[in-house]
Amino acid sequence: VSDESDDGARAKAALLRARVASSRLWLRVHGASMGRAIPWGAEVLLAEAARPRRGEIWAFLRSDRRIVVHRYRRRANGAYVFQGDAKYAPDEPVAADVLVGRVVAVRTGDGVRNLSERARLTGWVVESGRSAARRLLRRGAVNGVVVEPATDDERVDEEPGERLATDDGGSLVADQVAAHGRSSSRSEAARVTQPAAPPQQVVELGGLAVGLVAEDRAGLQALAGVVPGAPAVDAAPAIEARATSGPPPHPSGPPDSTAGPLSLWHVGGDLVVRHGDGVVARAGGESVEIGPPEAGVGFRLAFLTALAHVLQRPDRLVVHAAAIARGGGARLVLGGTGTGKSTVAFGALRAGWEVLADDLVVLVDRDGAPVVWGVPRAITVPGELFTGRDVRAAHDGTRRRRELPPATISPGARPVVGVVVVDHATTPRGTVEPVSGHEALRLLLAGLAPLAARDHVHDVLPLLARVARLPAVRLRLGADTSVRVDDTVALLERVEKGS
Amino acid sequence: VADDVPRRAAGTSYEVIDGEAVVIDPDGQELVTLNGVGTLVWEHLDGRRGITELVDVLLPQLDGVSREVLDRDVRDYLDELRGAGLVE
Numbered sequence: 001v002s003d004e005s006d007d008g009a010r011a012k013a014a015l016l017r018a019r020v021a022s023s024r025l026w027l028r029v030h031g032a033s034m035g036r037a038i039p040w041g042a043e044v045l046l047a048e049a050a051r052p053r054r055g056e057i058w059a060f061l062r063s064d065r066r067i068v069v070h071r072y073r074r075r076a077n078g079a080y081v082f083q084g085d086a087k088y089a090p091d092e093p094v095a096a097d098v099l100v101g102r103v104v105a106v107r108t109g110d111g112v113r114n115l116s117e118r119a120r121l122t123g124w125v126v127e128s129g130r131s132a133a134r135r136l137l138r139r140g141a142v143n144g145v146v147v148e149p150a151t152d153d154e155r156v157d158e159e160p161g162e163r164l165a166t167d168d169g170g171s172l173v174a175d176q177v178a179a180h181g182r183s184s185s186r187s188e189a190a191r192v193t194q195p196a197a198p199p200q201q202v203v204e205l206g207g208l209a210v211g212l213v214a215e216d217r218a219g220l221q222a223l224a225g226v227v228p229g230a231p232a233v234d235a236a237p238a239i240e241a242r243a244t245s246g247p248p249p250h251p252s253g254p255p256d257s258t259a260g261p262l263s264l265w266h267v268g269g270d271l272v273v274r275h276g277d278g279v280v281a282r283a284g285g286e287s288v289e290i291g292p293p294e295a296g297v298g299f300r301l302a303f304l305t306a307l308a309h310v311l312q313r314p315d316r317l318v319v320h321a322a323a324i325a326r327g328g329g330a331r332l333v334l335g336g337t338g339t340g341k342s343t344v345a346f347g348a349l350r351a352g353w354e355v356l357a358d359d360l361v362v363l364v365d366r367d368g369a370p371v372v373w374g375v376p377r378a379i380t381v382p383g384e385l386f387t388g389r390d391v392r393a394a395h396d397g398t399r400r401r402r403e404l405p406p407a408t409i410s411p412g413a414r415p416v417v418g419v420v421v422v423d424h425a426t427t428p429r430g431t432v433e434p435v436s437g438h439e440a441l442r443l444l445l446a447g448l449a450p451l452a453a454r455d456h457v458h459d460v461l462p463l464l465a466r467v468a469r470l471p472a473v474r475l476r477l478g479a480d481t482s483v484r485v486d487d488t489v490a491l492l493e494r495v496e497k498g499s
Numbered sequence: 500v501a502d503d504v505p506r507r508a509a510g511t512s513y514e515v516i517d518g519e520a521v522v523i524d525p526d527g528q529e530l531v532t533l534n535g536v537g538t539l540v541w542e543h544l545d546g547r548r549g550i551t552e553l554v555d556v557l558l559p560q561l562d563g564v565s566r567e568v569l570d571r572d573v574r575d576y577l578d579e580l581r582g583a584g585l586v587e
Contacts, residue, residue, distance in 0.1 A: 437516040457527035465514030
């Protein structure tokens with residue numbers, strides 16, 4: 001190593017340090033030497049720092065003036081020794097004057113991840129964090145149940161996982177709600193004014209018989225209209241969903257959390273959901289109570305969120321995902337709100353696949369194999385994807401979502417044979433590429449409706465891991481909306497061939 | 500500490516996906532992902548081997564590492580896992 005190249009490296013390092021100090025400097029990383037901590041092609045954000053601490057990831061200049069991003073191991077004769085996580089041997093020691101800065105965040109196709117303090121020391125711990133596990137907990141983590149709204153202007157949550165980090169505690173037991181019960185005076189009154197047997201029907205949801213009960217036909221229609229694809233069954237209901245003419249009481253205090261237009265409270269084991277338009281749903285045990293019944297988006301969101309709460313069990317998981325099937329096997333389509341699950345579902349219909357659901361599914365373990373049902377709400381598709389032959393009614397010219405007829409939803413269970421992670425490409429045409437099982441698991445965890453108790457977190461891992469081990473691909477939807485559906489049809493053919 | 504017999508903490512659960520373990524701590528609060536080497540060590544933490552014996556078992560399974568380096572790394576790693584409540 002000549003003095004000249006060292007001078008060059010020192011000068012470049014000084015320049016970069018100045019940039020790090022004055023602005024947010026992102027560097028794109030090429031190479032796999034940091035393993036899963038920094039995947040190939042990821043970008044890293046650097047921050048000014050005095051000296052490396054053991055386990056931190058730093059950028060520094062090699063004597064050939066290339067920037068290297070590796071983990072700091074130890075001092076050696078006044079110099080610093082770094083090593084890539086995926087390399088057993090350390091790098092040549094470097095002097096302090098070629099250090100650039102500490103890596104504080106990593107940006108990949110999945111978004112930005114702040115580097116965990118725990119991902120230090122040996123580097124054998126790749127990733128560690130509370131947030132993912134917390135999503136599994138009911139308290140402070142209710143947003144995982146959020147259901148994609150039917151219109152763009154009512155979008156609930158850009159990224160369901162993101163707001164889950166706050167844990168406000170759960171001591172919001174209001175007297176008003178604690179005093180509430182099914183034998184409330186309201187139901188008594190309803191019984192008096194409706195002497196005939198209340199209208200009801202039993203439908204299958206997630207393999208369970210769910211009784212829909214209302215005070216009148218309109219109420220029943222409101223309930224059934226949320227899950228129009230649910231087949232009627234002749235069975236004793238395991239879960240009862242009841243529409244009441246007025247809203248069930250909700251706690252008077254501030255909500256434990258909010259998600260777009262929804263406010264959510266936890267009262268004992270129950271979940272209370274209130275939509276901004278006045279609809280309130282209360283879910284607990286084996287029942288949902290909701291009112292007032294109406295056809296609007298508020299009723300739909302509140303009902304699905306409450307339903308997810310009662311369907312969710314350690315052995316029956318409710319996951320924010322679409323499910324598409326061909327040849328008897330289903331693939332879960334994972335991605336946050338707005339990533340294009342419904343577009344994939346729409347493309348799948350065009351390609352002759354079955355669609356079980358475009359937003360919410362129920363996952364169970366059947367003899368060691370994952371099996372999925374859709375929660376059969378109407379498939380809603382972004383308006384811009386429609387062409388003349390899809391829409392007989394006049395197009396309203398907005399980007400609102402459109403509902404497809406209930407017949408487009410396939411009922412029943414299918415074995416899960418793969419995972420599709422959906423995302424948007426920047427190119428006109430989309431792409432299909434393999435994706436790691438860990439990413440599939442992360443998305444499954446992020447999309448999981450909250451569980452009833454902390455110890456259940458351990459119970460759900462085996463089933464989710466079983467799904468995560470199935471063949472997984474990332475499908476990036478093309479940016480050109482005029483050909484997006486046809487393009488998606490072609491991409492799904494590759495998905496099918498790929499696994 | 501040479502006689503230290505590390506074991507996975509009671510109440511942890513883990514699953515290995517693509518050769519890398521995902522571990523949940525006993526409280527169900529922490530989700531930790533281990534890389535390939537970390538997973539190999541983790542799966543050997545059955546409470547039957549001291550660290551020296553553990554290194555004996557691991558050494559032939561790893562390329563390009565000396566006994567001294569591996570021994571030090573395993574001890575560092577176990578400290579880290581203890582800090583996370585995953586090893587006792």
